[in-house]
Amino acid sequence: MHTRYGSINREMLIKRSPGWRWIDWEELSHYRDLLYFLTIRGIRARYAQSVMGVSWAIIQPLATTLIFTVVFGNFAKLSSDGAPYLLFSFLAILPWTYFSSTITDASVSLVQNSLLITKVYFPRMFIPLASALGKWLDFSIGLLVLVVLLFYFKAAPGWELIFLPILLIILFIVSVALGLLFSAMSVQYRDVKHAMPFIIQLLMYLAPVVYSTHTIPLAWQKWYVLNPMVGVVEGFRAIFLHHPMPWNWITTGCGVSIVLFILSAAYFRRMERGFADMA
Template identity: 40%
Template sequence: MNAADAPAPNGPGDLAGTAPDTTVIQPISGWPTLGLRELWRHRELVLVFASRDVRVRYKQRAVGMGWVILQPLLTMAIFSVLFGRMMKVPSNGVPYPLFALCGLVAWTYFVHGTTKSTIILANNRDLLTKVRFPRLALPFGTLVGGLVDFAIGFGLLVVALAWFGVTPGWNLVTLPLAVGLLLVTTLTSSLWLSATNVRYRDVENALPFFSQLLLFLSPIAYPATMIPDSWRWLYAVNPMSTVISFFRFALLGDDAAVHPAWIVSVIVALLGCWTGILYFRRQEDRFADAV
């Protein structure tokens, strides 16, 4: 049989003797699934990212974890002088320093988690371009790592409760609801902002301003009861308003802090989290090209 009679090779693999393995990565068409099952299979990776975040945060710092205690204490002192003494802001029968600290512990976790998650994708370009893993692990890892700071701040709050002689009552059983809503709210903002910041870096530049604005739109320095009842439903569109009110209800027995509008905050947080995961998953195939 001459060369003209030989069968033509089917492709490059026949010329090399073996067919190469081919992996085809296609972008998600339509709206993706939540991907939580895959994230659960990679839960150890989430813990690795969380551990790395904690180590980096306190590496080569003189104050170290002491800053986690100093920051809310200093802010509490400023609020106590400015709002408690000078402006005579009411605190619903609770010592104002304790009133402010209760809100600050929840707020600090939210704003730090949101800030770090916003830049987490942009700061991990090598991982996004070279390693295949569920991208959700990055913001989830940041929020899990932030629980270390939250636990320290909460411990400080427990000491403050004992110092002022305030003992939580039956309301304490609602604390898991307050913590859960805090986590969902922080995750919601983290997912939306981190995915958007990959394409529009102005997000991370504008975030400090909007964080300060949201600080005063949340009942940290003042009680939510100062908001007119007719405005409480609109006020509750900010889930952090209900998060802080729930913390005060659970730990300080502040019954006046809870308003029926809390259901609005829960709906906004859950809906925002669900759509945030879908939006993040929709954008994740573009992360490697955009960072």
């Protein structure tokens, strides 16, 4: 009975909060069961009443990969660092799909859940966070597809496979960071929703999804790798295509994504105070 939520004698003070606040971890932990159910609800809702159901999680990245292979691999003959273009491209599309679908989903999530926000209090962060967590299901299914592709191309991951979790953590942090940022912005500025498809496309061409980072001129590379997705995508390729792990890019990306997360979370917390009045 010592937590803020358990005790009768503890007092809660309600007043206008200061502008900038950091994440209230104690509160998040108190409500953690809600995060679980919001995630489940998101997953169920997404695949309810669709004929193909979860197989969309296979079709989407696979179809994109095939298109990219035909257009960029066969017609444009972009370099794939010597690997089969299909595999080269799928290894990028797998984390990229997670990233792009998370921020797309998250950016509208608060507005879509305005009924919840105006009727009951809970940590608002859980709504975009639940989008990000739910997308891991699609990602896991994508991983199974990757295993099939690896068998097909008779490729085996190197011992660097043990670094995969590091990449996934960076992927998660950067996706959540942008998810928080865009969701908070779109409560006040609905323009975000309209700009989102364009932003996603722009970000895709700013990341080595259809091409290899090695095609970027060296002079630009130090700016280019500030994009955390560069380290993630090239890390994926390194693990499964036996390139050396690009630790420089990964650590840069990790640093940038943490900074992004801190800024976005602070912005979210600042904007959060007005969500119920604007959503």
